[in-house]
Amino acid sequence: MKLHEYQAKDLLETCGVYVIKGVVVSEASGIDAAVSGISGSGPWVVKAQVHAGGRGKAGGVKLAKTKEELKEKAKAILGMQLVSNQTGPQGVKVKKILMVEACDIAKEIYVSLLIDRHSGQPMMISSAEGGMEIEQLAVSKPEAILKTLIDPLAGLQPYQARDLAFRLAPGYPSDSTVYVELTELLMGLSRAFFKYDASLVEVNPLIITPQNKVVALDAKLAIEDNALFRHPDIEAMRDVAEENPKEVKAQESGLNYIALEGNIGCLVNGAGLAMATMDLIKLHGGSPNNFLDVGGGANKDTMAAAFRLLLSDTQVKGILVNIFGGIVRCDLVAQGVIDAAKEVKLSVPMVVRLEGTNADLGRKMIAGSGLPITPAEGFDDATLKIVQAVK
Amino acid sequence: MSIIINKNTKVICQGIGKSGTFHLKGCKDYGTQMVAGVQPKKGGTTVEGLPAFNTMRQAVKETGADATMIFVPAPGAADAILEAADAGIKTVVCITEGIPVLDMSRTKAILKAQFPSVRLIGPNCPGIITPEECKIGIMPGYIHRKGHVGIVSKSGTLTYEAVHQTTAQGFGQTTCVGIGGDPILGSTYLDILPLFEADPETEVIVLIGEIGGDAEKQAAEFWKKNMKKPIVAFVAGRTAPAGKRMGHAGAIVGGADDTADAKLKMLAGYGITTVDNPSKIGEAVANLIKR
Numbered sequence: 181m182k183l184h185e186y187q188a189k190d191l192l193e194t195c196g197v198y199v200i201k202g203v204v205v206s207e208a209s210g211i212d213a214a215v216s217g218i219s220g221s222g223p224w225v226v227k228a229q230v231h232a233g234g235r236g237k238a239g240g241v242k243l244a245k246t247k248e249e250l251k252e253k254a255k256a257i258l259g260m261q262l263v264s265n266q267t268g269p270q271g272v273k274v275k276k277i278l279m280v281e282a283c284d285i286a287k288e289i290y291v292s293l294l295i296d297r298h299s300g301q302p303m304m305i306s307s308a309e310g311g312m313e314i315e316q317l318a319v320s321k322p323e324a325i326l327k328t329l330i331d332p333l334a335g336l337q338p339y340q341a342r343d344l345a346f347r348l349a350p351g352y353p354s355d356s357t358v359y360v361e362l363t364e365l366l367m368g369l370s371r372a373f374f375k376y377d378a379s380l381v382e383v384n385p386l387i388i389t390p391q392n393k394v395v396a397l398d399a400k401l402a403i404e405d406n407a408l409f410r411h412p413d414i415e416a417m418r419d420v421a422e423e424n425p426k427e428v429k430a431q432e433s434g435l436n437y438i439a440l441e442g443n444i445g446c447l448v449n450g451a452g453l454a455m456a457t458m459d460l461i462k463l464h465g466g467s468p469n470n471f472l473d474v475g476g477g478a479n480k481d482t483m484a485a486a487f488r489l490l491l492s493d494t495q496v497k498g499i500l501v502n503i504f505g506g507i508v509r510c511d512l513v514a515q516g517v518i519d520a521a522k523e524v525k526l527s528v529p530m531v532v533r534l535e536g537t538n539a540d541l542g543r544k545m546i547a548g549s550g551l552p553i554t555p556a557e558g559f560d561d562a563t564l565k566i567v568q569a570v571k
Numbered sequence: 572m573s574i575i576i577n578k579n580t581k582v583i584c585q586g587i588g589k590s591g592t593f594h595l596k597g598c599k600d601y602g603t604q605m606v607a608g609v610q611p612k613k614g615g616t617t618v619e620g621l622p623a624f625n626t627m628r629q630a631v632k633e634t635g636a637d638a639t640m641i642f643v644p645a646p647g648a649a650d651a652i653l654e655a656a657d658a659g660i661k662t663v664v665c666i667t668e669g670i671p672v673l674d675m676s677r678t679k680a681i682l683k684a685q686f687p688s689v690r691l692i693g694p695n696c697p698g699i700i701t702p703e704e705c706k707i708g709i710m711p712g713y714i715h716r717k718g719h720v721g722i723v724s725k726s727g728t729l730t731y732e733a734v735h736q737t738t739a740q741g742f743g744q745t746t747c748v749g750i751g752g753d754p755i756l757g758s759t760y761l762d763i764l765p766l767f768e769a770d771p772e773t774e775v776i777v778l779i780g781e782i783g784g785d786a787e788k789q790a791a792e793f794w795k796k797n798m799k800k801p802i803v804a805f806v807a808g809r810t811a812p813a814g815k816r817m818g819h820a821g822a823i824v825g826g827a828d829d830t831a832d833a834k835l836k837m838l839a840g841y842g843i844t845t846v847d848n849p850s851k852i853g854e855a856v857a858n859l860i861k862r
Contacts, residue, residue: 266814295672295673295676295754295755297754297755297783297784297785297786298784298785300675300676300679300680300755301676301680302673302676331680332673332676332677332679332680333677333680333681374673377671377672377673379672404671404672404673405816406645406669406670406671406672407671407672407673407674409645409646410646410671436818438812438815438816438817440810440812448728449728450726450727450728450729450818451726451727451752451817451818451819451822452724452725452726452727452728452729452730452752452779452781452807452818452819453726453727453728453729453731453732454817454818455726455729455781455782455807455808455810455811455817455818455822456726456729456732456805456807456849458808458809458810458811459807459808459809459810459831459847459849460848460849460850461810462809462810463809463847463848468810471811471815471817471818473818504728504731504732504735505711535735536711536714536731537711537713558850559732559849559850560848560850560851
């Protein structure tokens with residue numbers, strides 16, 4: 181689950197990370213009052229609060245020298261359609277902005293924490309070359325990226341943070357407070373990673389001001405979905421307006437769904453088979469509309485919810501049901517398909533492939549249902565048939 | 572022959588709620604030597620005709636079990652893995668999906684330090700089966716036949732697909748291992764492949780991968796250096812968009828080299844037989860065996 185920058189800053193602050201907080205505004209009518217009450221003498225920065233990255237280049241971050249300019253920039257950004265390299269061509273609407281006092285910058289550093297799958301341990305990734313995109317740096321100058329493995333039972337150790345501090349900000353006097361503050365900030369990021377069950381903590385840039393203050397100028401925090409049950413307070417911070425509405429709806433019905441661009445709706449049991457089904461559609465020249473794993477217990481209700489979801493999408497020109505019934509019986513799946521198809525009034529071609537327990541019975545039930553459903557023998561046959569049907 | 576489990580394996584089911592009990596029965600009906608169920612507060616009762624115990628320590632002491640199948644819900648599943656290891660279980664199969672990744676990270680660190688000889692399969696996996704001898708997991712037993720193909724896979728239903736195809740081709744399987752779809756796994760391809768290489772009955776190995784991570788690359792490097800038996804590989808998720816979690820917590824494209832296309836290309840580059848059509852796994856195996 182992704183959080184906004186302003187939410188991330190609140191949470192990191194409780195772990196001892198120094199951040200500069202500002203004012204969040206979500207209604208254009210609230211801008212004037214917020215600007216009048218804002219602290220500091222400027223300049224200020226207006227930052228679009230969206231879940232997608234690449235905001236700066238997309239015009240979602242602007243500097244303002246005066247309060248008048250701040251109002252103007254805030255009004256321009258709030259409500260804009262922000263198109264970055266992470267949003268897709270249609271972009272996302274900016275529904276919230278953060279206004280914060282600007283900082284002078286003497287040095288920029290990059291820091292993030294995530295799970296390193298290779299070792300199965302948390303890892304701190306950092307670079308003295310902050311400010312730029314880490315993906316670019318990984319290509320152009322991989323030696324500038326430091327990777328520090330963290331013991332999951334002990335957390336980041338002070339010696340590790342200290343060592344990083346001296347490597348990330350070379351050139352300050354040995355007794356400079358910069359090293360003390362930077363060490364403490366890195367320790368705080370590690371504490372936050374563990375405390376909140378984060379899947380990602382990223383600060384880019386982490387800056388050192390000309391007055392030697394160490395500040396997390398930006399903050400990204402994502403919480404691992406599987407651990408949300410431990411953090412109801414954070415789950416309450418979820419901003420569903422930032423998520424794909426179809427995916428939110430699917431989640432409410434207990435479906436594992438990802439929206440894609442194509443026209444063939446897919447309904448499959450099992451994540452691997454669901455991915456492979458999409459792949460096979462593509463291989464045969466079709467285009468999948470979605471990833472949808474109905475899971476092991478594909479009963480009538482989940483089937484009906486899945487069909488409603490697929491049929492509510494006008495892009496869907498055909499539906500492929502691919503079930504390998506291991507534990508779940510195919511005759512029950514067939515009944516679910518038939519009931520759901522009747523209930524939601526099937527309006528597009530549908531191909532059903534049933535394999536596994538009681539598959540023969542399931543196929544007979546579908547053939548005898550009188551519904552315009554094409555049965556398929558095997559995985560390959562099923563995808564070929566649906567690709568043909570939508571052409 | 573087989574790997575990891577056989578007809579002598581004695582199995583406990585940890586977590587005997589609705590789905591644990593259902594699958595305990597499924598395994599027992601298949602012929603697995605199920606010996607007990609474990610769940611706090613259920614000690615002294617019976618489950619599907621077997622004794623239930625409060626703790627793994629009691630259950631292992633009374634039954635001499637050497638394997639366990641875990642259905643404990645996600646918040647307590649990592650703890651259940653450690654309980655099994657501490658009770659002396661050597662093969663821990665964790666079916667549970669949705670364990671927080673930091674819990675698994677900690678659990679793996681503890682297993683490595685304190686129980687290095689324990690083999691954990693999963694979590695978030697269908698389990699492991701040696702056809703006609705022992706099934707520990709949720710896979711449909713009847714699609715399997717005793718035979719000569721070893722299968723190691725990150726996916727559940729896609730494994731059934733490969734099993735179904737190799738059975739239909741008449742080859743059958745030695746052992747099928749679902750290693751699971753999570754980012755941190757107890758056993759990886761690297762733990763399973765050497766066992767198949769050493770197993771005299773296994774002639775061909777089917778490896779089913781997914782987008783995300785570098786496990787397939789490690790497997791390919793290992794195969795090149797240490798193995799003689801041929802592998803047929805399929806990687807699911809060619810159509811998956813970057814940055815989206817495709818059902819499995821581990822199935823997420825993070826960079827340029829963990830896409831399905833990059834992995835298939837990499838595997839082929841090492842000389843491994845790859846299929847881009849998942850319905851052709853059985854045929855590819857047939858071609859290798861006939862050769």
